[in-house]
Amino acid sequence: MPIRAAHDRPTVFIRREAFERAGLERQSIDARFNLTDEEFVVEGNLVAIGPLPSDDTLSDLVIELETIGLRYFDDFFELSGNWPTWLNLFVTSV
Numbered sequence: 001m002p003i004r005a006a007h008d009r010p011t012v013f014i015r016r017e018a019f020e021r022a023g024l025e026r027q028s029i030d031a032r033f034n035l036t037d038e039e040f041v042v043e044g045n046l047v048a049i050g051p052l053p054s055d056d057t058l059s060d061l062v063i064e065l066e067t068i069g070l071r072y073f074d075d076f077f078e079l080s081g082n083w084p085t086w087l088n089l090f091v092t093s094v
Contacts, residue, residue, distance in 0.1 A: 001043055001044075001092075002043075002090035002091060002092040003041055003043050003046065003048045003090065003091045003092070004088065004089070004090055004091075005079045005081070005089040005090070005091055006050065006051035006081050007081055007082075007083050007084070007085055007087065007088075007089075008051070008081050008085075009050065009051035009052055009053070009054075009081040010050055010051065010052050010055065010058040010078050010079065010080050010081045011048055011049065011050030011051050011052065011078065011079050011081065012048070012049045012050055012052070012058070012061055012062070012065075012076055012077070012078045013046055013047070013048050013049075013076060013077050013078070013079070013091055014046070014047040014048075014049070014065070014070070014075065014076040015045060015046065015047075015075055015076070015093065016042065016044070016045045016046060016047055016093075017045065018070055018074075018075035018076065019047045022065075022068050022069060022070055022075075023068075024068070026040055029049060032064075033049075033052070033053075033057055033060075033061065034053075035049070039051065039052075043092070044092065044093060045093040045094075046091065046092065046093040048091070049061065050081075051081060058078060062076075062078065079091070
């Protein structure tokens, strides 16, 4: 099922295979970024982290993902959450 992207805050989407290969754990991400159940979703081959509380949080998360060897665009991608409220975006993986 597609994941609805927030229009007002950024969300990071990670390929599930990359998430698992990197040894990431939900508990550590939840603790580090103080996420709720709604802000961490796994759907099919995709992990969605967000909507994040701020652009600073987004920067910190991107740096952390790159530091552990994940590559932007190939392994993860962020949607800025900068579009009008009348537009709904849904994300899914192939």
